[in-house]
Amino acid sequence: MTAKKQGYHHGDLRPKLLQVAILLIEEKGSDALTMRELARRCGVSRTAPYRHFSDKAALLAAVAEEGFRRLEEEIRKARIDNQRDASRAVRRCFLAYTAFAADHPTHYRLMFGRGIKRLFIYPGLAAAAKQAFAELMAVVKLGQATGRLPAGRTVRLAYSFWAMSHGLSLLIIDGFADRAGDVRGLSEFACRLLLARSPAETDPSASADGRAG
Numbered sequence: 001m002t003a004k005k006q007g008y009h010h011g012d013l014r015p016k017l018l019q020v021a022i023l024l025i026e027e028k029g030s031d032a033l034t035m036r037e038l039a040r041r042c043g044v045s046r047t048a049p050y051r052h053f054s055d056k057a058a059l060l061a062a063v064a065e066e067g068f069r070r071l072e073e074e075i076r077k078a079r080i081d082n083q084r085d086a087s088r089a090v091r092r093c094f095l096a097y098t099a100f101a102a103d104h105p106t107h108y109r110l111m112f113g114r115g116i117k118r119l120f121i122y123p124g125l126a127a128a129a130k131q132a133f134a135e136l137m138a139v140v141k142l143g144q145a146t147g148r149l150p151a152g153r154t155v156r157l158a159y160s161f162w163a164m165s166h167g168l169s170l171l172i173i174d175g176f177a178d179r180a181g182d183v184r185g186l187s188e189f190a191c192r193l194l195l196a197r198s199p200a201e202t203d204p205s206a207s208a209d210g211r212a213g
Contacts, residue, residue: 068128086146101169
């Protein structure tokens with residue numbers, strides 16, 4: 001049964017559309033999402049979503065953008081809350097990343113899934129993804145500044161941090177890591193491996209002052 005159509009102020013409908021689109025993606029996956037079904041779930045006319053998103057690609061880009069912004073917020077909060085203890089900050093940020101993926105698996109798959117790069121033509125999505133990685137960089141810089149992570153090219157270490165976080169996240173949400181422990185336990189163990197290198201060991205490809213040569 002079609003929901004009774006509701007009136008939304010212009011500024012209210014867009015966030016509602018995004019919220020419902022995320023729920024639909026979590027229920028059925030991004031391939032099953034349609035603008036018509038989105039309008040029906042929101043109780044608005046079939047044309048109403050097009051006032052905010054030109055087509056499904058624009059909608060998916062906005063949903064992915066929202067995911068990156070949420071992920072960045074979770075990592076930033078973990079970093080700031082544990083600023084005085086770099087090791088703890090790195091562990092908490094790693095956990096924040098994997099917990100986000102575990103809590104929002106379908107949304108996470110959209111953010112890193114098939115065809116997402118072609119949606120980077122949308123400036124908001126590209127900026128949100130870049131900012132999320134910048135937050136990972138901030139975590140690594142904190143670890144390097146306190147000697148808890150090795151000196152060297154920060155971006156290279158940040159990619160390693162990301163690769164471990166992303167790989168473990170996929171194993172968790174795809175069910176391959178169930179027998180190895182819970183999200184927190186797996187994240188803590190993986191992060192200990194990241195922190196296990198001697199702080200004195202530097203990236204040989206970096207210059208003496210810690211920047212890329």
